[in-house]
Amino acid sequence: MLQGTNQESGRPYNRRLVLEAIRIHAPTTRGEIAAHVGLTVQTVSTIVRELEEQGYVLAARDEPKGRGLPPTVLRVNPAGGYAIGVHVTPLGIGAALVCLTGDVVAVLRREGRGLGPDTAFRTIGELAQELKQLRPGSRILGVGMALPGPFGVDTMSGVGPTAMAGWENVPLQARLHEATGLPSFFETDMAAAALGERLYGIGADFSDFYYLFFGVGLGGVMVHEGAVLRGAWGNAGEIGHIPVVAGGEPCSCGNRGCLERYVSLEALRRRGIPDAQWLGEIEPVFGSAITVIENLFDPQTIILGGMAPEPLLQGLAALAERLPGSVSARSDRTAPRLLVAHGGQNSVLSGAAALAVLGTLSPRHGQMFGTASEAGAPQAGDIAA
Numbered sequence: 001m002l003q004g005t006n007q008e009s010g011r012p013y014n015r016r017l018v019l020e021a022i023r024i025h026a027p028t029t030r031g032e033i034a035a036h037v038g039l040t041v042q043t044v045s046t047i048v049r050e051l052e053e054q055g056y057v058l059a060a061r062d063e064p065k066g067r068g069l070p071p072t073v074l075r076v077n078p079a080g081g082y083a084i085g086v087h088v089t090p091l092g093i094g095a096a097l098v099c100l101t102g103d104v105v106a107v108l109r110r111e112g113r114g115l116g117p118d119t120a121f122r123t124i125g126e127l128a129q130e131l132k133q134l135r136p137g138s139r140i141l142g143v144g145m146a147l148p149g150p151f152g153v154d155t156m157s158g159v160g161p162t163a164m165a166g167w168e169n170v171p172l173q174a175r176l177h178e179a180t181g182l183p184s185f186f187e188t189d190m191a192a193a194a195l196g197e198r199l200y201g202i203g204a205d206f207s208d209f210y211y212l213f214f215g216v217g218l219g220g221v222m223v224h225e226g227a228v229l230r231g232a233w234g235n236a237g238e239i240g241h242i243p244v245v246a247g248g249e250p251c252s253c254g255n256r257g258c259l260e261r262y263v264s265l266e267a268l269r270r271r272g273i274p275d276a277q278w279l280g281e282i283e284p285v286f287g288s289a290i291t292v293i294e295n296l297f298d299p300q301t302i303i304l305g306g307m308a309p310e311p312l313l314q315g316l317a318a319l320a321e322r323l324p325g326s327v328s329a330r331s332d333r334t335a336p337r338l339l340v341a342h343g344g345q346n347s348v349l350s351g352a353a354a355l356a357v358l359g360t361l362s363p364r365h366g367q368m369f370g371t372a373s374e375a376g377a378p379q380a381g382d383i384a385a
């Protein structure tokens, strides 16, 4: 856990820190929070009062269990703020309104193959407007956009089943802000899904995990100390194009035998066989991939997620019992090698919304995605102010 600061200039940071601590440890008490973040109970109490007044936090007394008053228990107020998540794909646009504790309030979709940026941002503006009207008068923290990666790789971005023509060199954050008027953030679909899992799902239990993302192709990101490990150009961890079969099937990236030619929803469709049979067929290749990931990144666990149906992900997770060895074989290991994400089919949409929550409220991510004040005027009662 990050520690608070006693500097007066650190007050907004401390507010974010206390809010995050309440989110992670809820239901919790002022005393517990003070111990977690290294501030006095007095300082924490002042901050909690502010957060309560701003509507971010709910404080309530538990039922009395014995003599004396039970302590006041703190929780994040689900209606304390909403975020909009947008997912742009080669097949259309999805948008969701997500409450502060991660529940999806509504999902809207617009079909449209190969939408260019102008049409897409106009549509996103309309969808955001429609979603905002579902909670009139509520605080909308911001909007996060997820789109297929990798970004800016000449031989990969313009070709293949996930290609998006006309999206090269688009100033995404500025266009998103222009379209919605909200603080704006963006990431690859897999990084968004991973951060959503970290904020709302089983990823909350791990500071270091690899998220293996089943989209049309196969991707993934390493979350290290709670943040996405990006590499120089934000494409680190792109597992789908690791060559696993020498002289194997040709791939849209120009190489042969790439992992996603064998392990992906597209590969399963192309193969046209029942899931169980396919799982048996890909087991050796999948096992190599998991071993590569573990030996490279040394994660606490690997979370399987993305757009694949849950029974398929469960089938893959079940292969964990027969995986080859790696640095993951530790006597002090507590988590399984493979886990299934909690996010389900909305994982990218809620992940995109998580970008806005992290970007505006988290002490860790505030600078990483650009701050609220860079991307749009902070609203009344903004925690960043």
Ligand SMILES: [Zn+2]
Binding pocket: 240, 241, 242, 251, 252, 253, 254, 255, 258
């Ligand atoms: Zn490839």
